[in-house]
Amino acid sequence: MKFSIHAGHNSFVPGARGYISEEFVNRKIKVATIRYLRAAGQTVYDDTDDYGRTQNENLAAIVHKVNKHRDLDLAVSIHLNAGGGTGIEVYQYDEKTNGVAGRILNNICEVTGLTNRGLKKNQSFYVLRNTKPSALLIECGFVDTKTDAMLVASKTEVIGHAIAEGMLGKNIQTRNAASRTSTHEFDQSLPAEVKGTKRSVVKLVSSYPGYLIKRGSRGEEVKRIQRALSVTADGIFGVKTEAAVRNYQKRHQLTVDGVVGPKTWAQLFAA
Numbered sequence: 001m002k003f004s005i006h007a008g009h010n011s012f013v014p015g016a017r018g019y020i021s022e023e024f025v026n027r028k029i030k031v032a033t034i035r036y037l038r039a040a041g042q043t044v045y046d047d048t049d050d051y052g053r054t055q056n057e058n059l060a061a062i063v064h065k066v067n068k069h070r071d072l073d074l075a076v077s078i079h080l081n082a083g084g085g086t087g088i089e090v091y092q093y094d095e096k097t098n099g100v101a102g103r104i105l106n107n108i109c110e111v112t113g114l115t116n117r118g119l120k121k122n123q124s125f126y127v128l129r130n131t132k133p134s135a136l137l138i139e140c141g142f143v144d145t146k147t148d149a150m151l152v153a154s155k156t157e158v159i160g161h162a163i164a165e166g167m168l169g170k171n172i173q174t175r176n177a178a179s180r181t182s183t184h185e186f187d188q189s190l191p192a193e194v195k196g197t198k199r200s201v202v203k204l205v206s207s208y209p210g211y212l213i214k215r216g217s218r219g220e221e222v223k224r225i226q227r228a229l230s231v232t233a234d235g236i237f238g239v240k241t242e243a244a245v246r247n248y249q250k251r252h253q254l255t256v257d258g259v260v261g262p263k264t265w266a267q268l269f270a271a
């Protein structure tokens, strides 16, 4: 598929200010989103504008760039909110984009734990009104609410991943997923002579991969979790794995949601 993504605002016409600067964090989220989409083989244009000197120039430049591409499936505008509040909201021009907008919204709420403020219809936002392809405007939390701001600024990578997965409607396995597998997996999959050379990577592998592992997830991380829980390690996070995770969470006084996030991961793989 073909996508256009841009980060809102620029240094001449900065966005909202609070505990963090909107245009700066917008760009970090934008970069992560594009990277994950490209890793999944998608065509993505970065239509961020760094030169517009007024808000109108900035918006017009963005729309001009978006409309130069042919056959785009979707344009996505990344912003942060302000005005005192908390949570995530996604704006769309009309209900046609309910599916993809809802997925993005739910995904971001899930990885940040922030409130779902809902899907909003808006036919006056310049970008939503003027781009040829359908466009969505994502407000990734509030710059002037400390908890939102700190959380979002520290999670630009997982938010980008969540947006990319929402746009595609499927999980994105990163290419370097293999470098996060456990020592055991290295030992089994590498010829004897290279085993030693990979030791240095082993330290990294205990760290949380940076996104939620849950029903529908697949891959080496799922296998690792399954082995830790003594479930058949088929790499597919299904009903049985979920039940085992819930059980484990119950026994360890973790939030019982059947999802492996940073806390459950840390408990499972504590050194």
Ligand SMILES: [Zn+2]
Pocket (backbone or CB within 6 Å): 008, 009, 015, 016, 022, 079, 080
């Ligand atoms: Zn903005």
